[in-house]
Amino acid sequence: MRLLNRIFGLFAIIWAIVPGAVLADDVSAFTLKNGLQIVVIEDHRAPVVVHMVWYRAGAADEDPGVSGIAHFLEHLMFKATDNMKSGQLSATVAANGGSDNAFTTQDYTAYFQRVAADRLDLMMTMEADRMRHLKLTEDDIRTERQVIIEERNMRIENDPGALFSEQRIAAQFLNSPYGTPVIGWKHEMEALSRADALAFYRKFYAPNDAVLVVAGDVDPARVLEMAKSHYGPLAPTPDLPERARPQEPPQTAARRLTFRDPRVAQPYVMRTYLAPERNAGDQKEAAALFLLAQLFGANSATSLLGQKLQFEKKIAVYSSAFYSDVSLDPSTFGMVVVPRDGVSLKEAEAAMDDVIAGFLKDGIDKDEFARLKMQLRADAIYGKDDVQALARRYGAALTSGLTVADVQAWPDILQAVTEDDVMQAAARVFDRRHSVTGWLEKPLFQEVTQ
């Protein structure tokens, strides 16, 4: 409890000196005639800017059979365009003292650079260029496909936990494309072609399917002018497909799976439940689930799972709860328990179920709930300090079905959640029929092939 007191003591002080109005981010939003959405976040504490382009196209927007193409294209976007040589963008960013990167999820693909604020015009020049003028050779495909396959080998094939997750997630979603891994199934990655990459690029990479986020030491009006000059001339895609993906049927049977791998050093049990996500203008249920995840296991030591399993029963060395709130389609609420040596996964799971049952029966500790809310207020304030994280939050939200208003309303919605809201959300989400329980462990000799 000492650690808790120290943390919450600190939060209380911060909270006292920062007025509530600061919670509204200093954000401007525009939309160009070609459909490009623009979000500008001002932060003048350092002469730096983060420039991001987010596409409303992720792995879950892929056609069946070409899993991994969204992420493959992310790699290929660093190849030549009509106006740049292969690798020129990253080299130019580096030569200007900046850094750049990109990432792909189920719901979006994003590209960003962080540079001195006076280099923004150059970033826009290059990013606008590759939005519409990518040139791909067969050689690019061959070499970069090898890179993503290596990436898969490193990140997935060499990691039993990642392989376990793939099988678990595939069992979680019966119809939604979320059941397919972002990086792709290996056998499909090996067949990804130039035509596949270009088809995805032409379908989704367009100003009317993108969000430009600029954050840092900038003037919104000036950013808008600059964006008009660089992104404005790009033609929108006329036949942009509606973003309506296959939805889940009723999930009516609790699923379980066991993944065994001789490389498993530390067995654990993980359970995920299908869970509603944040939706535009309708974030209350998600806010309750967000708080539920915090109560259960945001902190391995002090949350409910940690208190019960690590400290009281001493059967776990680690535990956690997690919830993906920003998601275009329904996502998951999950828990993991890593048992101590000598404690079986069966015992660990039973103990986890006891914590859930106890929570549903006993309800929420009022003091703990008050502390959590205060911590969230502090998080919202701290969050503003990290302008890059803030930019990511807007980009992710706006490519996952949310609006600027939703992002700004979120802290207040969290504060308005009652204990009763959380208990009701818990009763709804903890439905085993919507769940997958997975065990990761070493092989039992006799069961490997039977």
Place this chain on the structure above:
Amino acid sequence: MRLLNRIFGLFAIIWAIVPGAVLADDVSAFTLKNGLQIVVIEDHRAPVVVHMVWYRAGAADEDPGVSGIAHFLEHLMFKATDNMKSGQLSATVAANGGSDNAFTTQDYTAYFQRVAADRLDLMMTMEADRMRHLKLTEDDIRTERQVIIEERNMRIENDPGALFSEQRIAAQFLNSPYGTPVIGWKHEMEALSRADALAFYRKFYAPNDAVLVVAGDVDPARVLEMAKSHYGPLAPTPDLPERARPQEPPQTAARRLTFRDPRVAQPYVMRTYLAPERNAGDQKEAAALFLLAQLFGANSATSLLGQKLQFEKKIAVYSSAFYSDVSLDPSTFGMVVVPRDGVSLKEAEAAMDDVIAGFLKDGIDKDEFARLKMQLRADAIYGKDDVQALARRYGAALTSGLTVADVQAWPDILQAVTEDDVMQAAARVFDRRHSVTGWLEKPLFQEVTQ
């Protein structure tokens, strides 16, 4: 054993009077210039003909999000065409003393009529007409969509076993469209539109994607002429898509699920393993699996599962093993055990696993294997008597990646399978990592919502 002796005694007699050459079916095959494949099976014992058109388009060929459209279109194919009123085809068949029907599976959709042999020309006229000239109104869609939803309610929603199967099959396939039910997920069926139906129709309903099977009292040369005149003028589809569906990634984690429904009268345990299917020119592994399924549970009373679980241990009231050999993509090998009152699903499953383990250890009873082979020879001969079943066999095979030669080679391939082949196939297929084990039972009071 008395029953067994009686059956095999009968087979032995039949076998003695029918020479081996009869096993080669009296089949002719042609292909029209527009790509229509034609199979004619002669059987002059009765003045009857079966006329079937099979499309290489089933539920597994649907786009994501429109599950059920293949089956919906099957219903809509009985509506008006440019030349027929809605319902006219079936009414005409009935007026001519015949019967007609249609069916949809994952791999094909088929339409057939059984009429007096001299009505074949009329059947071709109508079937060729609706292959290319279907007219659909919004009213057709509204009324027939209600029909398929009612069909789903009756066949699936009202049947816990069917709901259980849907969840089980969805868990079996991680990437293959076989994980989606043929009739469709209800929420997607409710949104199926005229545009969806016409898109599927235009994409797949064409002579170069169809197989015409005519069986009965006909002359092949005359059938060919007739087909040329009716089907010959139909234009092929130039952009027929390659039939390459998403394939499974490695399945590496044994899955389990429990479906609970208060309506369950008789609980049971069912396990399916991912299994290779018959492939053109490569049917040996499938033949071994076919024999394995026969040995395990073709007959509830006399097969291995029945002998061990129903008679020796007396823990089951029914058991069965099954294998889907005709399938475009990998399918499943499965078993079901229905325990006696008072025997738990856990005990039933353990007993099933004992039978598998015992089989893998002890191997095959030589006499039983010989009896089974003899029975299969008899089946092949009896099979010829049912010309409609024979026609179905060719139609299903030819729309599932097989050829006429494959169908004709199958009985000999089955006879050539050795005990060793079966044991090797068993060792490969009984890999729990590729399996889903499902329990169907009544709800346990406290576990319904947690």
